[in-house]
Amino acid sequence: MQSFSYSKAQTLDQATAAGGRFIGGGTTLVDLMKQGVETPKMLVDITGLPLSSVETQPDGGLMIGAMVRNSDLAHHEAVKAQYAVLSQALLSGASPQLRNMATTGGNLLQRTRCPYFRDPSYSNCNKRNPGSGCAAIGGHNRMMAILGTSEDCIATHPSDMAVAMTVLEATIHVEGPKGKRTFEIADFYKLPGTAPNVENALEPGELITHVTLPAPRKGSKQVYLKLRDRASYEFALASAAVVAETSGGHIRYVRVALGGVGTRPWRAHEAEAALMGKPATAAHFRAAAEAALKDAKPQSENGFKVELAKRCIVRALTTATA
Amino acid sequence: MESTTASAAGSPHSIIGRPVARIDGPLKTTGIAQYAADFHLPGTVHAVPVQATVGNGAIRSLDVSAARSMPGVLDVIHHGNIERIYRAVPNDPSATVSETRPPFEDNRIYYWGQYVALIVAETLEQATAAATAVIVEYSAETPSVSGELEPFAGKWQTVSTRGNVDDAFAAAAVKVDQTYVTPVETHNPIELHATVASWAGDTVTFYESTQGVVNHRNAMAQILGVPRENVTVVTKFLGSGFGGKLFPWSHCALAAVASRRLQRPVKLVVTRTMMFSNVGHRPLTEQRFRIGAGAAGKLVALRQDALNHTSMVDNFDEGCGEATPYLYSVPNLTVTSALVQRNVGSPMAMRGPGAVPGLFAMESAMDELAVALKMDPVELRLKNDAAIDESNGQKFSSRHLRECLETGSAKFGWSKRTPGVGSMRRDGKVLGWGMAAASWGAYRFGCSTTVELGADGKARARCATQDVGTGLYTIFAQVLSEKTGLPFERIEVLLGDTTMPEGPLSGGSWSTATVLPAVAGAADNAIASLLQIAATTPGSSLSGADAKTLRLTEGRIHRSSDAPARGVPFESVLASARLNGVSGDSTSGSAFEDPKAKGLSMHSFGAQFVEVEWDPEIARLRVSRVVTVIDAGRIINPRAGANQIKGAVVMGVGMALLEETVYDPRNGQPINGNLADYLVATSPDSPEIDVTFLDYPDYALNSYGARGIGEIGLAGVAPAIASAVYHATGVRVRKLPIRIEDLLQSEIREA
């Protein structure tokens, strides 16, 4: 039996000084411990930290504590009113029970659903055992990523919430041995490259304390669209988060991010570039979708994701500019 | 929004045919009901199997030393040290097992996940930890788990044949010749398989999750090499089985062996991952259908050649030809089948075995024929309705397929359907309307029951059958209530224990039809004894009456000429007679031996009408509406019955659009072996479902006219969905599940 110690931190200092593995809602971590994928020796429960409020900032932005539960965030009045894309993304994820447990910080750090990562009887997983190979390449890969993959890892980043935060250009605030640091969400997540075990910019012992969102762009519309096999309780095959503003039928501002297709929450800069200043028409939406997927590298079973992601982008853009 | 209709064929006051709530409901919703793994006997220890991580090969070495010395570990059992256990006698219908090879028989590995060792420890956590410490080395070969069964060079078996199908097909004016594939589906009852085995001296008791306590007892007696009377099997409640729990699996014997070695109760709960490899699945099927028709739509030739995969150690025949020979009228017909071995665990019957995948293929082919004929698919079925069972010339005991189709059409609004692909729209979506016919066999087997009328004023029935979650407890209670006039509060039903009179296995939708005559007979016998006692007990106001003139109504014994209120409560008669109770036994036989059923072809029928909503731009398809019309004899409890049908329809949505067990081609592991990755339909996937029971009693099967309803509701759902998908999208999917990958091929790009 893998025994471990458990303590509950009351203060930030206690948490970061403990030197253990943080546990939020535990919906990712406990699962992986049961599978034998994660084997922490010390768990530090951080759900008692005073980081569970959602506050509007003087600049009109929003500060979200890392312990805010996914359901609370999704149903928060300010989020529903001003960051609809975030509320929609959260509610499209997991199940009500899981959302009641899951925290904002934990959601950002949830691990991939790659079945070979989750089963330690496969020794060949570069994410778990650096340098051991990748069992997913040549295996069952329908759910795997098509963007940002490498020869060493093709695992999809599973979070819906992080895709919405990407399109909202969130900032992630952390605290730890190096003091307080902040990251633009785009810089937080790493591509797998040759080191898929390194997923983000956090250093050992660093705790996510907050996420801040810039003030919502006036006059813009937000949409999260998630496509999957069944109607609920499934990770995305492809999803699109869009924030767009049009005037005179032309696109004045647009941000596009994709889920279910990338090795990290995927900001589609190419799509945005293709749209800026253009008329909000189906043809331009399709061209933007083509641009977003032009570097897609499908595996043997997930070629359909390329077209599905394009359709997802087109529909999300259509809705956001209607 | 769901609705249910049934017209009770019985009297309006009869409890038979009334939509009553299940009597076991409160026990389940309050958590009082004890399922197998809920039995915590004093001194229980826990067993966890170690699974093979290769799909084909042999164990080269097995090092248990580390595991053996871990905290709490009491025993490690494997092929090198297991004592003698036996195979169950082949083809003994009273003692069937699911996997004929006993666990640890040798060092061969036939499928990924096969048990190679068993850890027994004081706690579940200790056993689980030690299981990961067993070091097994294998000589492994690539397993054969291919999802393609053709080309097949082996021998075909003829299932049914008449006329000359090949000549008739060659000459037919309009033809369909296509191959249909249904995937491996895993039974996923929410209650995991579980065994608690407890030896005391030379007897053993099993608290089991089984669909057949009597068969389980008989099989375990043979495997363990002890007399039947030394084995007791208890299954009070089942969190369903869907066929996967019909017969014992390897873990049952392992738990018993461990308990015998340690002389302590052993609990073994199969994990969800193990559910995908070790306890059965609906096998992969590949079926070629050739249908030939005249230009006006009359069938002239029907040929089905069905393959299904099986394991390396068992020949499991899915029986895809179940409904083909009798569903339609066609002079020339041949059905053949064959098996293809794969490195997978042994398949097992899953809800509607044979008929469900068989009807997916046949009804899809019929739909294709209707398109080729430019004929309405309902009309095509009506045109080819069969007056008799043409496979054997027998009359049907009761067949109302035509009425199912007509009633379903009317309720669904089928006449408003426009046949063109993508021609129907609503609220920015394309609608697809499809339909299929359905059928399932009607069976009755032997059953013994005891009914007791007690001095405590209660009626009790006892029978060694089990309620798998469908409402069988309530069926017993309804009959007792009908016979005695007692309310449910004064009725007790005791099932799921082999010390009681032997009742049926819960399979094939035959439980209700099977138990009805026995419980009614036992109640009649108990009442006859009671009336005799009333007539002969001195001091009673009924004393001296001719017992034949006495009646039991609303729990009171009275003269037939008097109102019940003038009679006496039966418990006071028992008290005067100084009796604790009277009982009656009854044993009813199988329909095969019943002269009433002789020479009749007995089946249930149904029709499924489906609407799908299709959002072509994003390839999103959802089933929005299902109308189901079922001809399953008289419905004893329309509430529990409709529950069965609705559940089956939802399962059909999963079969059509979601479910598939995927094997890794390199090692044969079911790679989506958990409930997040193996998709079943969720509530938001569930359509609006309208269930109608035609409620024509089938008295050839039993005096109540009841057939069964557990499986028919799933039959025909998948092909009806596939046909609706074609109507909406123009994509004909012949391989389930229908996926977004398929739908993206549609040429209809906007609604």
Ligand SMILES: Cc1cc2nc3c(=O)[nH]c(=O)nc-3n(C[C@H](O)[C@H](O)[C@H](O)COP(=O)(O)OP(=O)(O)OC[C@H]3O[C@@H](n4cnc5c(N)ncnc54)[C@H](O)[C@@H]3O)c2cc1C
């Ligand atoms: C069956 C299932 C289905 C799901 N479906 C979806 C879905 O459709 N869409 C989706 O987006 N998600 C889905 N999820 C994932 C779910 O959203 C995540 O499990 C959840 O958000 C994780 O949050 P948590 O608080 O429980 O994290 P935990 O499990 O507590 O932690 C996750 C990781 O983050 C670390 N950690 C937690 N908090 C902090 C912090 N503040 N600072 C630093 N490190 C921290 C932990 O050490 C751990 O490594 C699903 C999960 C399951 C089990």
Ligand code: SF4
């Ligand atoms: S895709 Fe990544 S996570 Fe999955 S097996 Fe390969 S390396 Fe491991």
